[in-house]
Amino acid sequence: MPPPHNTLKPHALMQRYSLPRLLAHARRHHEDWQRAWRNPAPKDAxxxxxxxxxxxxxxxxxxxxxxxxxxxxxxxxxxxxxxxxxxxxxxxxxxxxxxxxxxxxxxxxxxxxxxxxxxxxxNVMFSARGVLNLGHTLQDMRDIERRVGANRLNGVDGEVLTTAEVQRLVPLMNCSPTSRYPVLGASWQPRGGVARxxxxxxxxxxxxxxxxxxxxxxxxxxxxxxxxxxxxxxxxxxxxxxxxxxxxxxxxxxxxxxxxxxxxxxxESRPLQALVSEPLKPCLDPVVMSAAVHCYISQSAKGDLVIGAGTDVYNGYGQRGSFPVLEHAVAAVCELFPAFSRVRMNRHWGGIVDICPDxxxxxxxxxxxxxxxxxxxxxxxxxxxxxxxxxxxxxxxxxxxxxxxxxxxxxxxxxxxxxxxxxxxxxxx
Ligand SMILES: Cc1cc2nc3c(=O)[nH]c(=O)nc-3n(C[C@H](O)[C@H](O)[C@H](O)COP(=O)(O)OP(=O)(O)OC[C@H]3O[C@@H](n4cnc5c(N)ncnc54)[C@H](O)[C@@H]3O)c2cc1C
Structure with a gap:
């Protein structure tokens, strides 16, 4: 353990933590790591x-x-x-x-x-921070009530939240009644969340x-x-x-x-895209999903905003998707969270999802x-x-x-x- 700083003079610190010593230390502690799993040769059967x-x-x-x-x-x-x-x-x-x-x-x-x-x-870092599915229309809210009711009959946790309750959980969200798709409420599953x-x-x-x-x-x-x-x-x-x-x-x-x-x-196999932002201080606790505005967003443990887009409308196997889908997801995020419009995005990618008719x-x-x-x-x-x-x-x-x-x-x-x-x-x- 290094001593608490300011008990050593700067030149003594330099001596103790000189580059060669740091490298030697790093090497000593990063050799002979056990493999996490074997790399076996395939058997015949x-x-x-x-x-x-x-x-x-x-x-x-x-x-x-x-x-x-x-x-x-x-x-x-x-x-x-x-x-x-x-x-x-x-x-x-x-x-x-x-x-x-x-x-x-x-x-x-x-x-x-x-x-x-x-x-x-x-450690799979499962974090039960709760999942919100937003409702933006009367029909959304009816569907939410039906789904929460069905969940409860199956012993699954769920609540229907009002706009004010959603706003309390996510202060940064635009819950103005004059927005294009006003947030009328949400379903809330507290046991849901994210994992690594x-x-x-x-x-x-x-x-x-x-x-x-x-x-x-x-x-x-x-x-x-x-x-x-x-x-x-x-x-x-x-x-x-x-x-x-x-x-x-x-x-x-x-x-x-x-x-x-x-x-x-x-x-059918189609590309589905996601993107992450630069890391931010903690500002978004639950997972937020909106089928109407069409995006889903959460904040990772290291601070990135993790944003999901929709699927492309065409089938394909390239692990990337089309730009308009991504643009649409970002526009949806900015509509729900105007403060995020100034956040820079770091990376985006696609995966190929397999979709059944039901x-x-x-x-x-x-x-x-x-x-x-x-x-x-x-x-x-x-x-x-x-x-x-x-x-x-x-x-x-x-x-x-x-x-x-x-x-x-x-x-x-x-x-x-x-x-x-x-x-x-x-x-x-
Ligand atoms: C952008 C995006 C966001 C998503 N968000 C969510 C989410 O928030 N929550 C959620 O629940 N789900 C989400 N999903 C869906 C989820 O990722 C998948 O349903 C799930 O990961 C599928 O896991 P899997 O192990 O079946 O497939 P994969 O992880 O895709 O594994 C299949 C493996 O098969 C290998 N393979 C393929 N062909 C061959 C071959 N011929 N020979 C040998 N190996 C082969 C591939 O290389 C691949 O590694 C998302 C998907 C994407 C793309």
Missing amino acids: YDTVIVGGGGHGLATAYYLAKEHGVTDVAVIERGYLGGGNTGRNTTIVRSNYLRDASTRLYDFALDLWRDLSREINF HDAVAWGYARAADALGVDLLQQTEVVGIRVENGAVTGVETDLGFIAARRVACVVAGNSGVLARMAGLRLPI ACPVIGPSPVRGLYFNCGWGTGGFKSTPGSGYVFADTIANERPHPLAAPFGLDRFASGALVDEHGAAAVAH
Whole structure:
């Protein structure tokens, strides 16, 4: 520990903290770091191969090993772990969806979030700072009342707030009755919040690796081998890897993987963008979302404003989006928070989200035996990461859908039992 400053004379300080000494100190304390996970050579065969090293794929691997003792598992990732949507999202976590099936699934995930840091021994910085969904029209407010009522019937926390209550929570927000879309109130979920996205991927990766899961980065799946209606393994750029079960968890690339197995999914892949500002002093506590003005915003632990935009209107696989969408999001932020119009933006980026016609995920088996899909989370899958991994692992291990996953099977597109969540999704799909 350095002594409290001003007890040493400046020249003594210089001697003690001279550049060579500082460098020597830095080197000594940054050598021989333990690897967070191994870098294994791929085996010829695994019991289960998970394609996609995002949060959902890694969580699935972790729960397969931890809850079901299935450790002969490889996670195959073409880039780096968490480099897809997991590392590109705006990290909003909530469970206030409208339909029973989705509320139960997302609320199960929210319960897991609360203890996740301890569960995987990695600080995922889950911060339950509360989530506001603003209402700007009478119809918005009716929808909010309906949704909060439905949430409460499912035991999910929720309140309908007045304009004055919203203003008390977010003093910087423009709640003037003369604004273009006046804030008439909001739904408020106090248990919602944000978490550190990279930490979620790293934490699950380290925990899965410790249980014996092989994490194969920089390895791309380029084909899926199917024989007599059953999956037998995956072709990768390093060669064939045999597997009894293959689980595809590749978000925006799900349609591409499905095509490798001769299947067609009811999924569209589109760019979704986000941006962050320069860091500011704490000024925005809860997460604020507005479907009408169309933006969602929170302040990160290091002070940046984290802002989400809408999806592009066209399909595509480039991890960037079009400028008008971004411009629209920034205009919406300035309308809600005029003070932010002078804040500079530091970075923006895009991810490819996978969108189902009913704005709900697909979790479960496919028509090919042994081939499973977990996809279609659209603009809102980060919040479900622990729950998604848990129920998907259970589905794969027991070769039947977990009860919370059952309503989200591919079969719903044949039976017509869709679970429409367009109204409760963060941004218009
Ligand atoms: C800008 C943006 C903002 C968002 N904001 C939120 C939010 O606030 N809250 C929320 O809940 N959700 C949000 N989402 C959605 C959320 O990020 C995703 O639903 C979630 O992260 C999906 O996780 P995943 O693990 O399924 O996919 P990913 O993290 O995308 O992981 C899939 C992995 O598969 C890999 N892969 C693809 N093809 C292959 C192949 N052939 N071989 C090997 N590997 C392959 C990819 O490289 C990738 O790493 C947002 C998304 C974006 C883009």
